[in-house]
Amino acid sequence: MTSNPPKTPRAGIVTPTRATLLLTTTLASLAMIGPFTIDTIFPGFEAIGRDFDADTAALQQITSVYLLSFAVMSIFHGPISDALGRKPVMIGGLLGYVVASVVCALAPSLTVLLVARAAQGLFAGAATIVSRAVIRDLFSGAEAQRLMARVMMIFAVAPAIAPVIGGEILRFGPWHWVFWFVAGYGLLAALLTATVLPETLPPEDRRPLRVGTVVEGLWRVARSGRFERLAFCSAFTFASYFLYVVAAPIVVVDLLGKGEQDFWMLFVPMIGGMVIGSMLTNRLAGRVDTDRMLDVVMVGLLVAAGLNVGLAALVPSLPWVVLGPAATGIAIGVAFPVLQLAMLDLFPHDRGSAASMASFATLVFNALLAGAIVPLVTGSLLTTALTSAGFAVLGALLWAWHRRATAAPAEAVPAVEPTTRTQ
Structure with a gap:
């Protein structure tokens, strides 16, 4: 693979003018595996608790074990795809x-x-993580940013509709039916991947599948100071939003006093914000410098966090308490695609490894968030908002550090081998 992919797609690859919608929909369906796996079962937590005599803390592990196993295996999906190709890894997963x-x-x-949820996590990342490398394999620059933003716009709908679908399924059957639904969705995604998605990594560009090669690629990514700052910045900024996703059963049912069909009251405003942010990214791609764009976004994220805390303190009731998370979603919708592409662009010869390590940082923290942090910080709407604001501040500080460090002469060019230079 060359460090600067050709502007025209390789032979056999679907061009953006002929099948953009189909390609985008397929990639988005792969990205939606995660939200459907996490959020669709939320309305069933109460029924699962009754059936298995489990308390709230135990039920949170249904989310955290999935995220933890997803995170652990995410290290390997990318490097394996660098060796075997993108499609076999995604379909097998x-x-x-x-x-x-x-x-x-x-x-x-x-x-x-x-145990089965942990197995879901082990396999789910093959599609969601590798699909990000596929986007960067196909396109570069503004076009890659636009495609990532389009995928995010469709993907963003999943957390809003997933709990609604779960709630409707529970109207007609037990919580077990929710898992039959996600099994069917996974099978449909596999068929789409097999029939629509091209193989974007030709055999001549693949790396040998050896332990030493895999570890070397991962270590090359992990030791980069630029990558570390971007990865943790992405993890903390996303956590300011994702906190409300994994805490939804507590926020909606316990703190707002709503029922299993009412998750839309939280998710629809949040996802609406993310869709707006993704639309902005799509429109601004190629027109605004991405670093300056993120400077403004981080300021906006801090303003949204402050608004969220203020509303939670002064008017802790609907509809006011969802305005802050919705505003946070706008900032995340702009920042997330740009940060993901920035990390992939640092390693043109190890995009699979970069995609894996980028996901690993976020997923490990998300697993900790769901299993340990959420039960501690969701005693009230105000403590939840304060925790979200804390993550936003950490993300903004890491971005400021990255901007200052990369402006310094010592980091004008990364002190690593040429294959890791930014394109």
């Missing part, structure tokens, strides 16, 4: 995900359910 979802549906105990 999706089929494994389907099997794990069926086991979840048939689980006779909470222990079996948690």
Whole structure:
């Protein structure tokens, strides 16, 4: 693979003028695996708790074990795709995900359910993580930013509709049916990947699948100061938003006093904000310098965090308490695609490894967020808002550090081998 991909796609690759919508929809369907796996089952938590005699803390592990196993395996999906190609890894992962979802549906105990959820996490990342490398394989520069933004616009709908779908499924059947639904979705995503998505990494550009090669690629990414700052910046800024996603059962049911069909009251405003942010990214791609764009976005994120805290303190009720998370979603919709592409562009010869390590940083923190932090900080709407604001501040500080460090002469060119230079 060359460090600067050609502006015209390789032979056999779907061009943006002929099948942009189909390509975008397929990539978005892969990105939506995560939100559907996490959010669709939220309305079923109460029923699962009754069936398995589990308390709130135990039920949060249904989310955290999935995220943790997703994070651990995310290290390997990218490098494996650098060796075997993108499509075999994505399709194989999706089929494994389907099997794990069926086991979840048939689980006779909470222990079996948690083990099956961990298996879901092990396989789900193959599609969601590698699909980001596919975007960068296909396009570069503003066009890659636009495609990532379009994927985000469709992907952003998933957390809003997933709990609604879960709630509607519970109207007609038990919580087990939710897992049959996600199994069917995984199978559909596998069929789309097999029939629509091109293989974007030709054999001549693949790396040998050896332990030493995989570790070397991961270490090359992990030791980069630029990458570390961008990865943690992405993780903390996203956590300011994602906190409300993983805490939704507590926020909606316990703090707002709503029912299992009412998750839309939180998710629709949040996702609306993210869609608006993704639309802005799509419109601004190629017109505004990405670093300056993120400077403004980080300021906007801090303003949204302050608004969220103020509303939670003064009027802790609907509809006011969802305005802050919605404003945060706008900032995340702009920042997330830009940060992801910036990390991939640092390593043109190790995009799979870069995609894996970028996901690993965010996912490990998200697993900690769901399993340990959420039960501690969701005693009230105000403590939840303050925690979200803390993550926003950390993300903005890391971005400021990155901007200052990359402006210094010592980091004008990364002190690593040529294959890791920014394009």
